[in-house]
Amino acid sequence: MKTADVRRDIPLLEEVIYLDAASTTPTPRPVVEAMNDYFYNYNANTGRGAYGIANKATQKMEEARTKMARFVNSEPDEIILTKNTTEAINLVAHSLKVGKGDNIVVPNIEHHSNLIPWINLKRQGVELRMVNADEHGIVHPDAVDKVVDENTRLVTITHISNAIGSVQPVEEIAEITEDRGSLYLIDAAQSVGHFKVDVKKLKADFVAFPGHKALLGPVGTGFLYCGKDSQDELEPLLLGGGTVENVTLDNFNLAEAPACFEGGTQNIAGFIGLGAAIDYLGIIGLSKLEKHGKKLTEALYQGIQDVKNVTLYGSPENIYGIVSFNIDNINPHDVAKILDETRSICVRSGFHCAIPSIKHIGAYELDGTVRASMHYYNTLEEIDALVDTIKKVSKLGDN
Secondary structure, three states: OOHHHHHHOOHHHHOOEEOEOOOOOOOOHHHHHHHHHHHHHOOOOOOOOOOHHHHHHHHHHHHHHHHHHHHHOOOHHHEEEEOOHHHHHHHHHHHEOOOOOOEEEEEOOOOHHHOHHHHHHHHHOOEEEEEOOOOOOOOOHHHHHHHOOOOEEEEEEEOEOOOOOEEOOHHHHHHHHHHHOOEEEEEOOOOEOOEOOOHHHHOOOEEEEEOOOOOOOOOOOEEEEEOHHHHHHEOOOOOOOOOEEEEOOOOEEEOOOOHHHOOOOOOHHHHHHHHHHHHHHHHHOHHHHHHHHHHHHHHHHHHHOOOOOEEEEOOOOOEOOEEEEEEOOEOHHHHHHHHHHHHOEEOEEEOOOOHHHHHHOOOHHHOOEEEEEOOOOOOHHHHHHHHHHHHHHHHHHHO
């Protein structure tokens, strides 16, 4: 499938140049059609319904779970459904068995969703150990190794920084956690769907995924990979419908994972849509997705790196899918508004829910950065339009 084919499936792209994939992606027609099929033809709850459309809904939901598992090279019973990456990370943070004397290792460039839940554990006497990235936003394994010890309960890191675009050496860090016996969580919000993410190769206990970013799925969907050997490390966060096998008036028996972690009715239509989105990416091909993403990232970075008044963040050899920048003397929100109003270019501006990361690159006092983030539906012509507009706007920085 070519980029032009994907663009035909996303009518929104006829109106705007959409460069905010790191926040969310527009939804292709086949995904919407799969969701509509559920609503129109078998809109029933999943679980124990004995009638036909309830059985069909359950079957389709579990088929979607199996697709998620295959996509990241896991087993279906290692996939816990959540509404987004934030919920997936919080599920681990709130249900992980921790206590006084334990420590958790976190880099200083994390998205708030992979930082605040761990800061919150300090109330339970857990020590938070910060690891500083280098000037390009890369967290080096030796820096992690220095702070991990026998009391390290968990090491967590993002695969790709949402604010900088820097790709982290997650497999090398896995060797440290494996050697020290620490649990390991990876935030894959900006990586899965852009290239192959194999949870077995990552050697992580937990990997948090969004459905609505690079996977091209609907909002309100996400999932947590939780390896079978790590499931006993967690206590279910939500108890109620679907999480138990038996109940008496004074006790209950939990169901096997993943059911025990999925209390209540799920976003059935959303997950069926996510299954269709994974099929859609399979038609495109992950190698093609990765190659295209690299080409667009390089084109944008190279196109503006020598433009007067423009400051770029991250190393061009390391970033993927995200280019973060500022223009001298112009607030990033104003830059984003100008891009939208003059060329209908949609980019994100501000702190990107990663204030410590923005402070790390020295952009906090500037009110953050302008962030362009790409996907397969974007073209080199759109990148050229952004570069051309940035060049024009940059001249305003002389005033």
